[in-house]
Amino acid sequence: MSSDVIVVGLGYVGLPLAILAAEAGHTVTGYDLDTGRVKRLLAGESYVEDVTDARIAAAISCGRFNPTATEAELGAFDVAIIAVQTPLRDGAPDLSYVESAIRVLAARLRPDATVILESTVYPGTTEEFAGPLLAELSGLRPGPDFRLGFSPERIDPGNRSWNLASTPKLVSGVDGKSLTAVRAFYDSFVQRTVPVATPKVAELAKLIENTFRHVNIALTNEIGMFAAELGIDVWAAIDAASTKPFGFMPFVPGPGVGGHCLPVDPVYLSWRVHRTLGKRFRFVELANDINDQMPQYVLQRLSAGLNTRRKCVNGSRVLALGMAYKRGTGDTRQSPALSVIDGLLRMGAQVRVADPHVVEETSVDHQVVRVDVTATELAAADAVLILTDHDEFDYQVVAEKSGYVLDCRGRLTAGSVIELL
Numbered sequence: 001m002s003s004d005v006i007v008v009g010l011g012y013v014g015l016p017l018a019i020l021a022a023e024a025g026h027t028v029t030g031y032d033l034d035t036g037r038v039k040r041l042l043a044g045e046s047y048v049e050d051v052t053d054a055r056i057a058a059a060i061s062c063g064r065f066n067p068t069a070t071e072a073e074l075g076a077f078d079v080a081i082i083a084v085q086t087p088l089r090d091g092a093p094d095l096s097y098v099e100s101a102i103r104v105l106a107a108r109l110r111p112d113a114t115v116i117l118e119s120t121v122y123p124g125t126t127e128e129f130a131g132p133l134l135a136e137l138s139g140l141r142p143g144p145d146f147r148l149g150f151s152p153e154r155i156d157p158g159n160r161s162w163n164l165a166s167t168p169k170l171v172s173g174v175d176g177k178s179l180t181a182v183r184a185f186y187d188s189f190v191q192r193t194v195p196v197a198t199p200k201v202a203e204l205a206k207l208i209e210n211t212f213r214h215v216n217i218a219l220t221n222e223i224g225m226f227a228a229e230l231g232i233d234v235w236a237a238i239d240a241a242s243t244k245p246f247g248f249m250p251f252v253p254g255p256g257v258g259g260h261c262l263p264v265d266p267v268y269l270s271w272r273v274h275r276t277l278g279k280r281f282r283f284v285e286l287a288n289d290i291n292d293q294m295p296q297y298v299l300q301r302l303s304a305g306l307n308t309r310r311k312c313v314n315g316s317r318v319l320a321l322g323m324a325y326k327r328g329t330g331d332t333r334q335s336p337a338l339s340v341i342d343g344l345l346r347m348g349a350q351v352r353v354a355d356p357h358v359v360e361e362t363s364v365d366h367q368v369v370r371v372d373v374t375a376t377e378l379a380a381a382d383a384v385l386i387l388t389d390h391d392e393f394d395y396q397v398v399a400e401k402s403g404y405v406l407d408c409r410g411r412l413t414a415g416s417v418i419e420l421l
């Protein structure tokens with residue numbers, strides 16, 4: 001069955017979803033306030049790794065995908081998806097983007113239409129915030145008059161094994177009819193939907209997934225810092241522990257966490273717990289503390305490494321490999337690599353940076369020189385810092401030509417010129 005779909009927010013989540021729904025035969029209007037993004041889409045150009053230019057051009061040319069930044073161009077819909085950002089403001093959830101998306105949709109809401117929230121939110125948002133606001137603005141009730149549900153996005157940008165279609169999709173609704181409608185929509189283009197009893201279960205499930213990752217990364221970062229002081233190779237120890245076929249899942253140290261999810265989502269949960277129960281979520285607070293201090297730890301380690309070589313950070317030429325928050329993406333939001341680069345600049349280093357995925361020139365300070373990773377660049381650097389282990393870097397050349405490497409991602413083997421974080 002083909003539906004008229006509106007996707008509000010064409011970012012890392014909304015764009016892949018809009019294209020996949022269009023490819024499944026739905027007629028999708030993609031609405032985004034960012035005129036620059038819409039212009040690029042209309043020119044058949046993608047800004048998200050997981051969606052190719054060809055797919056965008058094909059979806060537009062067959063009339064199934066219509067990106068727009070003009071609210072007046074939006075009509076009525078059968079299904080609407082909200083995929084706008086949900087950041088923090090002053091340490092608390094900022095639902096203002098969700099609210100503005102709801103206002104746009106409420107004006108076009110018809111009986112029996114379906115509204116689905118995909119943005120990551122705290123438990124209770126769909127039933128206690130989205131539903132009442134839609135009802136107040138439209139005069140229609142969620143459940144009896146229109147369908148409402150929550151389906152968290154699990155997309156992992158750059159992941160080649162799991163994508164939007166192959167990753168099981170949690171679906172929920174405020175009542176049975178809503179669940180059926182939400183599920184039917186996703187069943188038209190994902191391989192497997194997993195229904196859960198209420199939107200709160202789905203909202204919490206999403207936050208459990210991200211908090212689990214956040215806490216385990218912090219645990220491994222703390223173990224890594226102690227192991228370095230104890231003179232033990234933590235990477236080898238993690239590899240060894242990973243041979244246990246049950247009860248263990250490997251996480252590796254790194255320069256910190258970034259992106260839109262890990263630095264933010266656990267706080268949505270701890271905020272909700274504190275707000276509703278008056279209790280502190282100590283695991284989340286501790287994980288935040290540890291992960292936040294990692295860029296500073298990287299600077300300390302680099303400083304110590306240069307010191308061993310009778311150099312100091314001030315005046316040294318440092319070549320940083322990677323700006324994105326993780327491998328395979330050009331997303332620099334809250335990237336720890338940028339914090340490290342800022343710290344290096346403050347300490348007086350001459351910073352040069354290579355990142356084949358990051359196209360925006362605005363990501364780093366103008367003092368930073370963008371370069372390609374060449375043998376000459378590597379040899380001229382006092383220190384090479386691997387901050388994001390993109391597959392495009394030639395690690396053999398990095399190992400052969402560099403005088404000193406601090407590898408924060410465990411991509412190289414430790415040796416006389418190579419240190420692992």
Ligand SMILES: NC(=O)c1ccc[n+]([C@@H]2O[C@H](COP(=O)([O-])OP(=O)(O)OC[C@H]3O[C@@H](n4cnc5c(N)ncnc54)[C@H](O)[C@@H]3O)[C@@H](O)[C@H]2O)c1
Nearest residue numbers: 009011012013032033034084085086097100101119120153
């Ligand atoms: N990026 C990820 O890997 C990922 C994974 C899972 C879940 N999520 C969650 O999905 C949501 C979206 O994340 P994202 O990374 O796609 O964000 P994004 O910032 O890339 O995209 C959001 C888009 O929404 C647009 N927007 C905001 N308010 C709008 C409005 N009222 N009308 C129209 N457009 C509007 C913005 O201009 C922006 O282009 C967040 O809640 C995030 O936590 C993200």
